[in-house]
Amino acid sequence: MPPAIALQDVHKAFPGAQAPIVALQDISLTVPTGQFVCLLGPSGCGKSTLLNAVAGFSKPDRGSISVNGKPVVKPGPDRGMVFQEYALFPWMTVAQNVGFGLDIQGLPKAQCQRRVSALLALFKLSEFAERYPKELSGGMRQRVAIARILALDSPILLMDEPFGALDALTRRSLQDELLRIWSELGKTVLFVTHSIEESIFLADRIVVMTYRPGTIKRDLVVELPRPRDPAAPEFNQLKRTLSDLVMSEQTRHEAAERHAFATD
Amino acid sequence: MRSWYERLAGLPLILGVLALWETVGLAGWVNPKILPPPHAVIAKWWEYLTPPQPYDPEAESRLSWLFSGELIQDAEGSLYRVLAGFIVGSLLAVPLGLLMGASPRVYRWSNPLIQILRPIPPIAYIPLSILWFGLGNPPAIFLIAIGAFFPVLMNTIAGVRAVDGIFLRAAQNLGASPYTTFRRVILPASAPYILAGMRIGIGTAFIVVIVAEMIAVNNGLGFRILEAREYFWSDKIIAGMLSIGLVGLAIDQVMSRLNNHLLRWHRGLEH
Numbered sequence: 001m002p003p004a005i006a007l008q009d010v011h012k013a014f015p016g017a018q019a020p021i022v023a024l025q026d027i028s029l030t031v032p033t034g035q036f037v038c039l040l041g042p043s044g045c046g047k048s049t050l051l052n053a054v055a056g057f058s059k060p061d062r063g064s065i066s067v068n069g070k071p072v073v074k075p076g077p078d079r080g081m082v083f084q085e086y087a088l089f090p091w092m093t094v095a096q097n098v099g100f101g102l103d104i105q106g107l108p109k110a111q112c113q114r115r116v117s118a119l120l121a122l123f124k125l126s127e128f129a130e131r132y133p134k135e136l137s138g139g140m141r142q143r144v145a146i147a148r149i150l151a152l153d154s155p156i157l158l159m160d161e162p163f164g165a166l167d168a169l170t171r172r173s174l175q176d177e178l179l180r181i182w183s184e185l186g187k188t189v190l191f192v193t194h195s196i197e198e199s200i201f202l203a204d205r206i207v208v209m210t211y212r213p214g215t216i217k218r219d220l221v222v223e224l225p226r227p228r229d230p231a232a233p234e235f236n237q238l239k240r241t242l243s244d245l246v247m248s249e250q251t252r253h254e255a256a257e258r259h260a261f262a263t264d
Numbered sequence: 265m266r267s268w269y270e271r272l273a274g275l276p277l278i279l280g281v282l283a284l285w286e287t288v289g290l291a292g293w294v295n296p297k298i299l300p301p302p303h304a305v306i307a308k309w310w311e312y313l314t315p316p317q318p319y320d321p322e323a324e325s326r327l328s329w330l331f332s333g334e335l336i337q338d339a340e341g342s343l344y345r346v347l348a349g350f351i352v353g354s355l356l357a358v359p360l361g362l363l364m365g366a367s368p369r370v371y372r373w374s375n376p377l378i379q380i381l382r383p384i385p386p387i388a389y390i391p392l393s394i395l396w397f398g399l400g401n402p403p404a405i406f407l408i409a410i411g412a413f414f415p416v417l418m419n420t421i422a423g424v425r426a427v428d429g430i431f432l433r434a435a436q437n438l439g440a441s442p443y444t445t446f447r448r449v450i451l452p453a454s455a456p457y458i459l460a461g462m463r464i465g466i467g468t469a470f471i472v473v474i475v476a477e478m479i480a481v482n483n484g485l486g487f488r489i490l491e492a493r494e495y496f497w498s499d500k501i502i503a504g505m506l507s508i509g510l511v512g513l514a515i516d517q518v519m520s521r522l523n524n525h526l527l528r529w530h531r532g533l534e535h
Contacts (some may be wrong), residue, residue, distance in 0.1 A: 057433055077439040087434040091452040101438040104448070130432045132529040154437065 002069030004156055004188035005031040005054060010063035012049055016259075019089045022213035023049040024060065029207065029216065033068075033155070036182055036189045036200035039094040042250040046214025047192045048160055055081050055158050067156060077101055080149030084161040086141040094144050095120065095129040101152040119147040122179070133202065139170035143177070150181070157182075159191045163198070175201055179226065196242045200235060201228050208242065211249040212256065213219060218245055300499040309335075309492035309503035334488070334512025338504075339511055340474050341484040346515070348467045349408025354462060357407070361458070363419075365424025366450060367428060380418070386411040386472045390479055411472035412465035423454030457529055463519045470512050485511065500501035 002030075009238040012024040031037050039047040052058050054065055056075040056145040065072045067079060078224045086191045088097050096103075099116040107115075123143040133141055142162055149157060163171040179202065180190055193199050200222060224234055282302050288294055289301025296304065315332040324332075331337075364371045364378075386407050393403035427450050435445045477486030489504035 055437060057435075057436075075433070075436040077437065079437070081433070081437045083430060083434065085430055087430045089431060089449065089452070091455070100435075100448075102442050104438070104444050134529065148438070255309070 001033065001239075003030045004030070004033040004035070004068060005190060006064075006066045007050075007054070008064045009059045010050070010053065010065060011092070012046075012053060012058070012060045024053070025213035025215050027063070027214070027216060029219075031188060031190060034186050036188075036202060036204045037191065038203035039190065040194065040196065040199045040206055040246060041214075041217075042194060042211055042246060042253045043193070044253055044256075045209040045211045045249060047209050049214065050209075051081075051158050051160050051190060051192050060096050077152040078154055079156045079158055080152060080154035080159065082142070082159045082162045084164045086133070086138075086145045088141055088148070089142055090133050093130050093132055094125060094136070095145055097133070098147045098151050101121065108212055112217045115151060119151055122150075122181075123147050128224055138166050139174060142166065142174060146181075150185070155188060157187050157189045157191075158220035159189065161192055161194070164193070164195075171198075176227075178202070183226075184198060194240055194246075196246060197230060200224070200238050200242070201230060206242065209246045211253045217249070230241050297383030297498060299494060299503055300502065304499045305502045305506070308497075309500040309506065312500065312503055312507075321498045335507055338483060338485045339507065341481075342477065342486065342511065343515075345408060345476070345481075345484065346454050346466065346469045346473050347402045348401075349405045349473070350412045350462075350466050352405065353465060353469070354416050355411035357413045357461075357465075358420055358458060361417045361420025361461075362424055362446075362451070362454075365421040365454070366446065370419070382414050382418075386468070387475055390476070393476075394480055399480050399482075401481065404473065407476045408469045408472045409466040412462075414469055415464040416458070416461040419457045419464070422453065423457025423461075424450055426457065427453040459523045459526060463516070463523065466515055466519055467512075470515060474508060 007027055009026040010024050011022075013020040013022045015021075034149065039050060041047050049058070053060050054067070055073065056072050056079070061106045072079075089100065092100065095113075095116050098119055099112050102115060104110045114209065117126065117129070117153070120129055123146070125143060125147065128136060133144065136144070146162075163174055166174065175198065177187075178187065181187075191199075191202060203222055205221050208220075209215065210217045222238065224232075224238070228235060243264055285299075286301050286303065288299070289296055289304075292297075300308075312335045313333045315329055316334065317332070319326070319329050360374075364374055389407055389410055390403075393406045397403040397406055417420075431449050431453055432445060435449045440448065473484070474486035477484035478490045481487055485504055485508045487509075489501045492498075492500035492504060
């Protein structure tokens with residue numbers, strides 16, 4: 001069976017003020033089906049660029065990306081994306097948002113409705129079915145966005161700092177919900193975050209990226225049994241290890257920003 | 265909903281202006297032929313509004329008798345022209361605006377021409393409209409359509425261009441084809457701009473109808489106040505102006521209610 005996601009020597013640069021900014025440099029990464037992988041690093045390390053390339057929103061300059069053995073050429077519902085900004089359609093109700101993907105596939109209305117109400121029940125959103133997104137809290141909006149992706153039954157979930165804008169408690173309960181759904185449905189998850197704790201709490205495997213050029217600095221497997229206790233000594237030991245790795249990249253990021261200001 | 269107290273807050277100033285106006289007339293400071301006092305204007309307005317003939321059940325129904333007043337007839341004529349011109353202008357502007365907003369190539373081709381034509385006030389088309397369409401409704405509707413066209417067009421282009429890219433990505437990710445994305449994402453996402461453009465457009469249409477009626481038509485609110493000037497009926501001129509204001513206010517209220525209803529999902533609106 002081909003891996004869920006396979007990247008081979010992926011390279012991507014953006015035009016910069018003086019020299020091109022190398023967001024991804026020779027990235028090779030293989031994610032087997034069902035694995036929960038976190039991409040960890042400071043902002044500007046290319047982790048979102050990597051996710052967008054897998055989603056098919058932007059093409060890499062070199063290298064190849066394939067999903068379940070097929071090369072990625074455009075965005076598609078086999079790789080459901082969850083955005084930090086939710087990206088719910090504000091003119092549609094919660095139920096219409098969740099049903100959008102099914103509706104445009106031409107699924108019969110009754111079937112579509114059944115599937116939507118089952119998903120809304122799963123996320124405890126049934127009573128908000130006819131509300132508009134503006135009436136919901138951030139946590140509920142992100143639940144709707146995840147339900148919208150699950151409606152299409154995508155085997156792969158791409159998540160771009162999905163819980164970054166939420167408060168700590170909401171974040172924690174959504175993390176629990178996501179883990180529950182992941183273990184029940186056996187999805188492959190590629191999850192971008194800059195929170196070390198979040199990555200240890202969630203992932204089977206953490207890929208730490210370097211600040212420009214974006215490369216893979218460390219690829220490590222989290223052996224801790226679930227549910228994970230953030231207060232446990234093993235958790236904290238791993239947190240220290242990752243903290244050292246990420247902070248040295250963060251220092252380079254800050255130095256580069258100061259330099260950019262000085263030469264402006 | 266606004267409370268009755270807030271609604272009445274503007275009343276003292278209105279009454280004050282009326283009182284001052286009446287005093288100016290009563291004191292004989294100005295010639296009533298130049299500025300008739302409010303009670304004379306209201307009396308004239310009532311005469312203008314009510315049916316000229318007594319009710320005759322043989323000749324007509326009660327409803328048509330009620331609507332036989334000159335003011336009602338004029339308002340009906342003006343509203344018909346406004347709506348016809350506005351619909352023609354919008355039906356041309358919305359599709360073109362959607363196309364120009366969505367396609368940079370179409371925008372590059374057509375924007376220079378639009379920019380040359382847009383600063384020409386609709387009023388400047390009057391001589392041409394009479395040459396082309398003669399007198400009556402056709403030239404008026406042509407002028408009104410031009411007046412409504414540009415605000416609707418410019419707002420539609422801006423609306424399509426302002427659609428947040430993240431909605432397009434989300435739609436693509438969920439498997440939407442370009443056509444589905446256009447119909448189910450770009451169109452509703454730009455609706456707040458398009459409807460705001462229509463509200464401006466119908467306001468422009470109402471300005472243009474008054475001017476058009478002064479020149480090319482022999483009924484309607486605009487025609488009536490110009491006709492009243494020929495007879496030196498200043499009370500009728502002012503009564504006509506107040507009627508124009510009331511009809512304009514009513515049109516804007518209807519548009520605003522319609523917007524609120526269609527955009528009830530929108531962030532900026534309370535309901």
